[in-house]
Amino acid sequence: MVRYRTWLRPGRLYPIVVLTALSLAGCALGVLNRWFLLFLLPLSAFGYVSVILLGSAYRLGPGGAQRRIHELIASQVPGGRVLDIGCGSGSLAITIARRCPDATVTGIDSWGPGWHYSRQLCEENARVSGVTVRFERGSGAALDFPDAAFDVVVSCMTFHEIRDKADCVREALRVLRPGGRFVFVDPFADPAYYPTPPRLPGSSCPLGDLVDLPFPLRHPKVLGRVLLLAGLREH
Ligand SMILES: C[S@@+](CC[C@H](N)C(=O)[O-])C[C@H]1O[C@@H](n2cnc3c(N)ncnc32)[C@H](O)[C@@H]1O
Known part of the structure; x- marks a missing residue:
């Protein structure tokens, strides 16, 4: 089977996804203490970039735009x-x-x-x-x-x-x-x-x-x- 890769470098994708997941976990801790809700700020920034990157990887992928x-x-x-x-x-x-x-x-x-x-x-x-x-x-x-x-x-x-x-x-x-x-x-x-x-x-x-x-x-x-x-x- 042919294996074509997307144009996105994994080294750029993974750190952003990990930071989004950590920010999300921080927000979830808001049930314990509302100060954790400050994680909403990085979550919005990293989450936006994650959506763009993951969406692009999916749309470019096998059979996609590439x-x-x-x-x-x-x-x-x-x-x-x-x-x-x-x-x-x-x-x-x-x-x-x-x-x-x-x-x-x-x-x-x-x-x-x-x-x-x-x-x-x-x-x-x-x-x-x-x-x-x-x-x-x-x-x-x-x-x-x-x-x-x-x-x-x-x-x-x-x-x-x-x-x-x-x-x-x-x-x-x-x-x-x-x-x-x-x-x-x-x-x-x-x-x-x-x-x-x-x-x-x-x-x-x-x-x-x-x-x-x-x-x-x-x-x-x-x-x-x-x-x-x-x-x-x-x-
Ligand atoms: C986004 S990928 C595009 C790959 C391919 N052209 C395609 O359409 O699937 C960018 C490519 O540029 C190559 N590249 C980066 N610097 C280069 C250089 N100095 N000379 C030749 N290729 C290079 C990378 O190794 C990588 O394969």
């Missing part, structure tokens, strides 16, 4: 030599390989600590899905490929993870051949990540206009500021 977003990106890939930057557990690269049997698909990722993704997981998912995808460890900020090595470059929710986002976009376009197609999904409209959004040839569209994003995925801190940028590399 799969639909990967299908959307894959539907814009014509085939050829395809690179997925930050391939995670391999879901997007494998979706492309399934839709375009003649494509040569490569996925790279740093698979750093804090993520529950790995190269082995990607390879196992590709094997179970019956497709061939080459997975390699590498950094999106300095790709180990020659110029113009790919016909298509895609990336989904990865650039914002990398410190120098401008380098990633430059690198992605460097390995794309002139006239080749790029499809990037990232919170490009979030000034916290992109004080200066990249200016690329082609179209820019809020993800929520292209895919049904139920609550809480439209929240600005979840996918509300995510754009899909797509176009052709100029010569």
